[in-house]
Amino acid sequence: MKDYELHLWDEFRSGRLSRRELLRLASVAGISLAAFGVTGPRDARAQTEPKRGGTLRLAAQYPGKDPESVTASNAGEVFTYQPSLEYLCYPREDWTLDPRLATSWKADPDPKTWVFTIRQGVKWHDGSALTTDDVVATFERLLDPKVGSSAGSVYKGVLSFGNVEKVSDSDVRFHLDKPFVDFPYLVSGFAYQSAILPKNYEMGSFTKGGIGTGPFVLKDYVPHQHADYVANKDYWGKGMPYLDGLKVLYFAEESATVLAMQAGDIDIYPVVPLKGGEPILNNPNFKILRHPSADYRSIHMRVDQAPFMDKRVRQAVAFCINREALVKSLFNGAATVANDHSFAPVYVDTQLANSEIPQRKQDYEKAKALLKEAGVNSVDVTLTTGQYLEMPQYAVALREYCKPAGINLNVNVMPVDQYYGSGDNQPWLVVPMGETDWAARGTVAQAIIPEFPTGALWNSAHWSDPQFDKLFADYNAELDHQKRQQLSLELAKIQHEELPVIISYWIEAQRATTKAVNGFPTAPDNFIDLRATWLSS
């Protein structure tokens, strides 16, 4: 891996890699750049001396079930355990990885095997010491098919049950299924299930309280009302946390949260909806933290079923969309136009993919010509989606965009839990055309794994492209920066051309706090890191 350090340094000096990218790549690979005189990322903490004390109130949506990291699947659940539980590493505002329960990591000898060194002297809330056994047990629990963790989509094809090894009292080794350069992101907050739990953790016991190594100890959990925490006096992070306590308040819906924030009942609203959040976003009494994100919506078209078996029909749909207008009407401009591939500009090594492929724009002539070539006069299909955020509005807009080309979309909006369903009944994986919300991931690879490879868990388009699969495997094994750029371009081209899903926009994330809240970072993963947060009055 010494070679990789030198390679990154060369790329940086030759101007092919920006400082931002250099820092991010080095941090993922677990490389210190101090030898080259490059200092690490700036500390996100505020310049002024933090004030101690106070209890902070944070808004969260209703947890879908009893919160616990192993099975979590909604933000309300994640916000409930994140104050108490910690990850091996955690994404900073600039997407570099901050060492938390691991102090360092390296690919050894290549990106198929990763060794993480665990922080010494960390105590669980009950006073016992964190060990490498806890770390191994945590990952085996996530990977064990019998447990049924929601982390399946994260690790499928990357890491398998039984392949996490305790090397010593300080080191844990991950034997991956195949080389994966971006692996550290998969043990960070981006894989929100990967929070470290004690070895003897009993499933379903998190909400009883007192479990974790994090800055806040859970004291009381009342479903659909609130969760109460007190500061962990023995927290390993020096001087942290600054708050005395924390209260997570649960809300059934966004409009209720907006009203509560206006009424002064909440200090932090971690994910403000872009539509409907206007009373908060336009209110000068609140601090708005905006950051670019790679959240997106997929419009999938099943490639194994009429009417979308012919890719020209899929392309015709994509040529009907006015993406500029969508960004404006759905997000008041707080989004950027996307080009039907996964390589969002916020990720590293995506410049070529974003500059070399012409942006797809609304073009009805082309759409009609494509349909004609495909021998199709008109298309009638149902577009199904869930009642969540701007999804129904996007579907309705799509319907209107498609009309002039002779493509008739019948919009079916289901309650969102029914749309995703569970077990054998998951409509979103079956319908011929569906719209699905995808949260940002740490890297492109993590975003692609569940949705695009052949047989992927959430491959709702039922797409299979051997060339894509092969290039994607090459991409994950490739360390060379230039080659990764090139592979990104080729992968993006296949997605753009074959079009299993339409990706029209990348959404910005917005969070709001009161003026009194300091040291609360924006987060690429949209989750919460409250250890350095403090209240000024």
Added chain:
Amino acid sequence: MPAPLPAERPGEILDAGLKSASELSGLASGRAREVLRALWRSKTFVIGAAIVLFWVLDAIFWPLFVPYDPEGLVSPATLQPPSAEHLFGTDDLGRDIFSRTLAGARPTLTVAPLATAIGVAGGILVGLFTGFYRGLADDIAMRVVDALLAFPLIIIAVLVISILGPSITNVILVIGIVFTPIVARTVRSAVLVERQREYVAAARLLGNSDLYIMFVEILPNITGPIAVEITIRLGYAIFTSATLSFLALGIQQPSPDWGLTISIGRVFLQTAPSEVLFPAAALATLIVGVNLIADGLRQVLEE
């Protein structure tokens, strides 16, 4: 809901002496003319009828009036307040709220009358049979009705729609079925009064079948309470259908249905109230109109 009183009926004239069927129908139509004249004099009824008529005409002919396609994304500027170009402003997708409000009458005025028709038809059948035959079947049917009436209408509707899935047909069926026992009860009490009248006994003596007596003799004599019941039910049907749409259990996007539009627009209530205000006002006027008709009808029939 006030208990509708049975109307004055031609049957009473029969007490004075048996008249032929043609004379009877002539008397009935004479009575109808009298009622119509009284309704025309009732301000309550006329205002209500005018409002409802306006919305009915709008529901039929809106494509002739609307300045824009109600489903079209006609303006790049979203959530705009009313202006000369867009009389009621634009919604969150840049659609014209004026056009959508006008077009929104159609789904409402399709669902509510159909649901009411089902409820009234079912209620008349059940009410006639139970009221006419009494006995064990009546007792059982009425206890079932009591049980159904103990639940708020909307809870039953939400429950059934959640199981069957949201669709216009399901909404119509659910509202219709829930209305059936309510109407049945009104009809039954009217039948109970009628069946003791002499004209029923006379019809029996003439050897008419039960079905004939129920539908040809009794039914025409209880049209008063049924008419009042229809208008009251219609008001409730409009309200219930809008509520189900609001809960995303009824009419689906991109329909301009009022309840649905209010549901979507309510998140913008603080910043752009137009999207909620206009469809809500339209819905309110329609319900008020129907209720005015019901009141007018009842006053006239009770005189």
